[in-house]
Amino acid sequence: MLAVALCCLLPLLVAAPARWLGGPVDLRRLVPLALLHLCLESIAQGLPTPCARIWRLLRRRDQDPVEPAGRPGSSFLPVLFAGVLMLPPAAAALIAVPAALVGRTAPPRGPRRLWNAAQLAIAAFAAAVAFHLLDGPRLLAGCHFPGAALGACAAVLLFCLVNGVLVGCIRWLAGCGSALGSLRELGACLAPALLHGAGGLMVAVLWQGSYGPLAVLLALLPLSISAWVCAQASREQAAHRATVQALVQAVEIKDAYTRGHSERVGRASVLIARQLGMAEERIRTLHFAGTLHDVGKLAVATELLRRNGPLSEAERRAVEVHPVAGFELVRELAFLGEARDGILHHHERLDGRGYPDGLSGARIPEFARIISVADAFDSMTSTRSYRRGRPVDEAVAELGRCAGSQFDPVMVRALVRALAEHDWQVEPAPPGGWDGEVPDIPLGVPEPTRPGPGRRSPVSSGGSP
Numbered sequence: 126m127l128a129v130a131l132c133c134l135l136p137l138l139v140a141a142p143a144r145w146l147g148g149p150v151d152l153r154r155l156v157p158l159a160l161l162h163l164c165l166e167s168i169a170q171g172l173p174t175p176c177a178r179i180w181r182l183l184r185r186r187d188q189d190p191v192e193p194a195g196r197p198g199s200s201f202l203p204v205l206f207a208g209v210l211m212l213p214p215a216a217a218a219l220i221a222v223p224a225a226l227v228g229r230t231a232p233p234r235g236p237r238r239l240w241n242a243a244q245l246a247i248a249a250f251a252a253a254v255a256f257h258l259l260d261g262p263r264l265l266a267g268c269h270f271p272g273a274a275l276g277a278c279a280a281v282l283l284f285c286l287v288n289g290v291l292v293g294c295i296r297w298l299a300g301c302g303s304a305l306g307s308l309r310e311l312g313a314c315l316a317p318a319l320l321h322g323a324g325g326l327m328v329a330v331l332w333q334g335s336y337g338p339l340a341v342l343l344a345l346l347p348l349s350i351s352a353w354v355c356a357q358a359s360r361e362q363a364a365h366r367a368t369v370q371a372l373v374q375a376v377e378i379k380d381a382y383t384r385g386h387s388e389r390v391g392r393a394s395v396l397i398a399r400q401l402g403m404a405e406e407r408i409r410t411l412h413f414a415g416t417l418h419d420v421g422k423l424a425v426a427t428e429l430l431r432r433n434g435p436l437s438e439a440e441r442r443a444v445e446v447h448p449v450a451g452f453e454l455v456r457e458l459a460f461l462g463e464a465r466d467g468i469l470h471h472h473e474r475l476d477g478r479g480y481p482d483g484l485s486g487a488r489i490p491e492f493a494r495i496i497s498v499a500d501a502f503d504s505m506t507s508t509r510s511y512r513r514g515r516p517v518d519e520a521v522a523e524l525g526r527c528a529g530s531q532f533d534p535v536m537v538r539a540l541v542r543a544l545a546e547h548d549w550q551v552e553p554a555p556p557g558g559w560d561g562e563v564p565d566i567p568l569g570v571p572e573p574t575r576p577g578p579g580r581r582s583p584v585s586s587g588g589s590p
Contacts, residue, residue: 155216161341162220162223203321204345205221206284207341209280210265217250218247219246222242226242240295253280261280265329265333278319281318282315365460368458369413375423379422380419380427387418390499391415393499400540410461414464414471415499421453451468455468468496473493494536498536502524505520
C-alpha cells in the first residue's frame, strides 16, 4: 500500500512544471484552505480540531490524547472543492493532505493515511485539471453562470470517478473486492458529492467576490454544524452496536450453541421485515432485538444450557425464565425501544400457549412474532453436537405446519419469500461427526406444559401488548 501511495503522487511531480498546473500559487489561499479543511474534516469525523489537540497537549503533557471511537470514512468536501476551483491543480492537490495524514483510519495507520492523502490528492488534481480545461477559472472570476457551475459539476464528477477507480484498484490489489464493485458504489456517492460541490462553488464565489474570505466562515457554519451533528450520531450508533455486541459475546461465551445463532436470528428477522415493507429505522431496531433475543440466558445455569439432551420439567422451567431475565437486562437501554418487547415475548405462541405471558394473536408484539419464526428456523437448520441440522426445505415445511398455532402465518410466508430471494447457508456437519442422535422437540421449541393462557410475567413489558 505504501508503494502504491507513493506511485500515485508521481503525476503531481510530473505535471508541476506546466504553468497553469503548477504555476505561482497564492499561499494566502492555499494555507487557509488547507487549515480550514483540516478543522472541518476533524469535526466531520468526530475528532478534536488542531486547536483542541494543541490545547490538550499543553494542559496534559503527561497524557496522550485519546482518539474517540467511531467509524472512519466521514468527510467534509466543500473546502476541498473550493480549492479545486480556486487554485492551480498541483496546489489544489495539497488541500486534503494535512487532514488525510492525521485523520481516523484503521491499522496500519501510517500506510493507510499516506494512501488516503495520495488518493485525495490525485482526485483533486484531476478535478482541477478538468475545471481549467473547461475555462472554469475565467468563468468563475467573471461570475459567468451557468458556465462556471457546469464546469464545477464536471470537476466534481471527475473527482468521484477518479476516487472510485483508485479505491477499486486498491481493493482489488488487497483481495478485498473487485474494482467493478467499487465503481457500482459511485451511484450512491454522486448526490452527496454534488451537494458538497455546490458548497465548494459557494465558498469560491464568496472568497473571490466582494465579501472576502471571512464570509466563507459564515457560509460554512450551517454545514459545519450539520457535519458535527452527523459525527455525534455516528458515534452514538457505534456505541449502541458495541453495547449489543458485548452482550452477545457474553452469551456466546456461556452457551456455545448460541455462537453465531444470535447473529443469524437477527439476519433472518431483517429478511422477514424487508418482505413486510418495514421502515428502515424499525428494521435496525428489530436487528438489535433478534441479535439480543437470548441475552437472558446469562441468568440461566450454564449446565442447563450445555445439556445435550432433554430437560426435566423443573429444568425446563428454569430455562424458560430467560425472556424475562433478558428484558430485565436491557430495560434501561432506551435506544432499543420496542426491541425490548421482542426480547420478552419471542417465545409466545399464536394460540396463547407460549410463555412468559401467554399472549395470543395480535396481542403478541410484531417484533416478537418475527423473532419467533426466525429463531425457530435457525434452530432447525443449525447443527448441534448431538443432532444434524435440517435442510432448509424441511425447516420451511415444519414452519408451515405450525403456522396459525405456534407462528404467525404472515411472518412464515414472508420468510419463505425471503429465502427464495436470498441463499441461506446451512452449517456443515462437525468434523468428528455426531456422538449420537437425540430426539429433538419439533422446531427446537419446547411444547408448553402450563394449564392455559393468561399467565403474567413478574414484570411489565413496558409497551403495548
